[in-house]
Amino acid sequence: MRNISSVLGKLAKTMSISLMLLFAVTMSHAQDVKEGQTLFKSKCTTCHSVTKKVVGPALAGMTQRHDEEWLVKWIRNSQAMVAAGDPTAVKLFEENNNLVMTAFTDLSDDQIKNIIAYVEDEEAKAAQAPAGGSAEAGAAQSDDANTFMIVGLIAIVVLAVVIIIVLNRVIRTLEKVIANNQAAIEAAQARNEMITESRFAKFAQAFVKNKKLVGFTVLMLVAFLAVAGWNTLWNVGVHQGYEPVQPIKFSHQIHAGVNQIECQYCHGGAFKSKNASIPSANVCMNCHNTVTASDHYDGELSPEIAKIYRAVDYNPDTREYGNNPKPIQWVRVHNLPDFAYFNHSQHVVVAGVECQTCHGPVETMEEIYQYSPLTMKWCIDCHRTTEVNTDNAYYDQLIEAHEKLKKGEKMTAAMIGGLECGKCHY
Amino acid sequence: MTENMLAMNKKSFLGSVCAALALAAVISSCGDGKTRSTGWEFSRNMYDPIAFNPDQPNENFKNGITAQLPPTGTNPIGFERFEFANSLEEYERAGRELQSPLAVTKENLAKGDALFHTYCAVCHGKEGKGDGPITKERSVTDSRGTRSLETFPPPPSYQQSDAASSSRGGLMSELSDGKIYHTIYYGHNSMGSHASQLSPEERWQVVMYVHELQKK
Numbered sequence: 001m002r003n004i005s006s007v008l009g010k011l012a013k014t015m016s017i018s019l020m021l022l023f024a025v026t027m028s029h030a031q032d033v034k035e036g037q038t039l040f041k042s043k044c045t046t047c048h049s050v051t052k053k054v055v056g057p058a059l060a061g062m063t064q065r066h067d068e069e070w071l072v073k074w075i076r077n078s079q080a081m082v083a084a085g086d087p088t089a090v091k092l093f094e095e096n097n098n099l100v101m102t103a104f105t106d107l108s109d110d111q112i113k114n115i116i117a118y119v120e121d122e123e124a125k126a127a128q129a130p131a132g133g134s135a136e137a138g139a140a141q142s143d144d145a146n147t148f149m150i151v152g153l154i155a156i157v158v159l160a161v162v163i164i165i166v167l168n169r170v171i172r173t174l175e176k177v178i179a180n181n182q183a184a185i186e187a188a189q190a191r192n193e194m195i196t197e198s199r200f201a202k203f204a205q206a207f208v209k210n211k212k213l214v215g216f217t218v219l220m221l222v223a224f225l226a227v228a229g230w231n232t233l234w235n236v237g238v239h240q241g242y243e244p245v246q247p248i249k250f251s252h253q254i255h256a257g258v259n260q261i262e263c264q265y266c267h268g269g270a271f272k273s274k275n276a277s278i279p280s281a282n283v284c285m286n287c288h289n290t291v292t293a294s295d296h297y298d299g300e301l302s303p304e305i306a307k308i309y310r311a312v313d314y315n316p317d318t319r320e321y322g323n324n325p326k327p328i329q330w331v332r333v334h335n336l337p338d339f340a341y342f343n344h345s346q347h348v349v350v351a352g353v354e355c356q357t358c359h360g361p362v363e364t365m366e367e368i369y370q371y372s373p374l375t376m377k378w379c380i381d382c383h384r385t386t387e388v389n390t391d392n393a394y395y396d397q398l399i400e401a402h403e404k405l406k407k408g409e410k411m412t413a414a415m416i417g418g419l420e421c422g423k424c425h426y
Numbered sequence: 427m428t429e430n431m432l433a434m435n436k437k438s439f440l441g442s443v444c445a446a447l448a449l450a451a452v453i454s455s456c457g458d459g460k461t462r463s464t465g466w467e468f469s470r471n472m473y474d475p476i477a478f479n480p481d482q483p484n485e486n487f488k489n490g491i492t493a494q495l496p497p498t499g500t501n502p503i504g505f506e507r508f509e510f511a512n513s514l515e516e517y518e519r520a521g522r523e524l525q526s527p528l529a530v531t532k533e534n535l536a537k538g539d540a541l542f543h544t545y546c547a548v549c550h551g552k553e554g555k556g557d558g559p560i561t562k563e564r565s566v567t568d569s570r571g572t573r574s575l576e577t578f579p580p581p582p583s584y585q586q587s588d589a590a591s592s593s594r595g596g597l598m599s600e601l602s603d604g605k606i607y608h609t610i611y612y613g614h615n616s617m618g619s620h621a622s623q624l625s626p627e628e629r630w631q632v633v634m635y636v637h638e639l640q641k642k
Contacts, residue, residue, distance in 0.1 A: 045579045046579045046616060047593065098513075100594050102594075103591065104591065237468050237473075238465070239464045241459040242463075242464050242465075254568075258564050258565070258566045259564070261548050262548070264544045265544055265548065278481055282618070282619070283622070283623065287560070289616070289618060290578060290616045292576070296573060327490075329483070339472055366568045
């Protein structure tokens with residue numbers, strides 16, 4: 001009896017100890033990963049992702065490729081290792097186009113190990129994800145697709161049944177008509193009243209008889225046509241509300257609205273020139289070399305962003321540009337006739353007019369459209385009421401010139417800009 | 427009988443008035459004012475330039491583009507060539523040799539502030555802490571529904587108080603004129619080149635403003 005109880009007691013002891021140990025291990029492990037996550041997010045995400053190549057290589061599998069001690073050394077100061085001639089380090093450095101990884105001399109061994117633990121944890125999750133995650137996503141998507149298809153099928157079937165019923169009735173009616181045709185014609189010829197007996201004919205007859213009503217209807221019709229015609233003629237050449245289909249589904253709502261990218265980040269010409277300018281694709285690539293929107297396309301590159309890559313001949317896998325770029329043919333929305341001169345920088349820089357004053361709430365437009373009419377009247381209306389900002393060297397010179405004139409000094413055309421090339425050669 | 431007829435006329439009269447009004451209202455309020463077409467145009471040739479616009483297709487050139495690259499080795503008038511290559515050694519050399527030609531003035535700083543706000547703050551944040559709007563969680567609601575947008579990897583902070591290290595050695599708050607200029611010109615890591623968006627003078631103004639942020 002005693003023996004058994006002592007054996008049981010020992011067993012219980014060992015079990016409880018191992019349980020405690022296990023608990024302690026999992027506890028410490030959980031902490032590691034959490035601290036690692038914080039560190040990873042603050043120090044590493046600028047260049048690294050666990051699952052995909054960003055600036056640096058994808059980190060998944062790094063613990064299989066290198067042992068932990070080596071990794072700790074590498075993460076702390078990779079350049080020192082390269083300089084010391086560590087063959088693995090030199091090879092890795094060269095494989096990644098000699099890109100220098102930031103040295104993190106401020107991190108302790110434990111902290112670096114925490115980061116590694118976090119990467120391993122993420123790696124394990126990512127390894128499960130393709131099986132579980134994408135299947136889930138796929139299931140969710142196919143669920144969506146299924147309901148959509150089922151509803152669509154039901155709709156088609158119902159529509160088909162309705163069409164069949166209608167066609168049947170039409171056929172029956174037509175058969176009746178054919179059967180009665182002869183009789184009907186004869187009857188109609190015999191008695192005209194037969195036709196006038198139909199409701200519509202009766203109504204038409206009553207309508208034609210009522211001269212006032214006829215007059216009123218004609219008046220309404222003329223007024224309507226006149227208004228419609230007047231509007232149409234006034235809007236000849238006015239493209240207000242023009243919203244063409246663009247080659248890329250670019251959303252100003254996302255870029256200027258949600259992302260809060262300044263208008264001039266892309267349309268820098270508005271500061272410097274007559275034209276606000278359409279950004280060249282290298283400006284898109286400033287962000288889209290990293291942003292691929294793959295979260296919404298099952299890990300694949302967004303088809304719209306792929307169009308930018310095609311335009312600049314960029315290979316996202318090697319992160320290299322080819323030499324066969326093809327321009328994106330955006331459709332021009334705002335088109336001032338060539339006989340009117342308009343200068344963006346004069347309005348944006350000198351007058352300080354907000355982009356939205358003329359272009360409307362672009363930051364809410366999913367698709368860009370012309371907000372203002374851009375007619376001469378529209379320009380003039382604004383010019384009549386806008387006060388000039390005279391805090392400007394141009395007006396200093398102007399006032400100076402007037403002072404000289406008042407004093408009776410002579411002034412030549414050259415003194416007031418008569419020698420500027422653009423006065424004649426514009 | 428006549429009374430009956432009159433009532434009928436009144437009814438049909440009122441009916442047609444209502445119908446006409448409704449029709450007018452419906453037709454005049456059609457759509458949201460947006461259209462895929464430019465509508466009627468009179469003398470379209472007066473809208474189109476005789477010379478080619480830079481963004482127009484052009485069959486006179488092999489690649490079909492009007493805006494051609496200048497021939498290799500040529501410099502536009504007033505163009506300053508940047509004599510440093512895109513490599514770590516050249517970056518370090520720029521850091522040692524390059525100095526801002528601009529004097530620290532109120533105007534230059536104000537310009538630098540405005541330029542930083544337009545071209546840099548979207549990632550680096552208004553205060554250079556690396557917390558610009560695109561580095562944060564955000565979502566959009568549009569015709570495709572509500573969805574979250576990808577966050578851009580946040581750059582390290584410039585501020586002294588954050589003591590963030592640069593990926594090419596040293597602290598972000600100690601980056602010199604030449605190093606910042608080199609980075610604006612070529613870009614680095616996730617940052618692209620901003621040379622096409624900023625003129626040399628503007629780049630120096632931004633550099634000047636970044637130095638202000640480094641002090642924080």
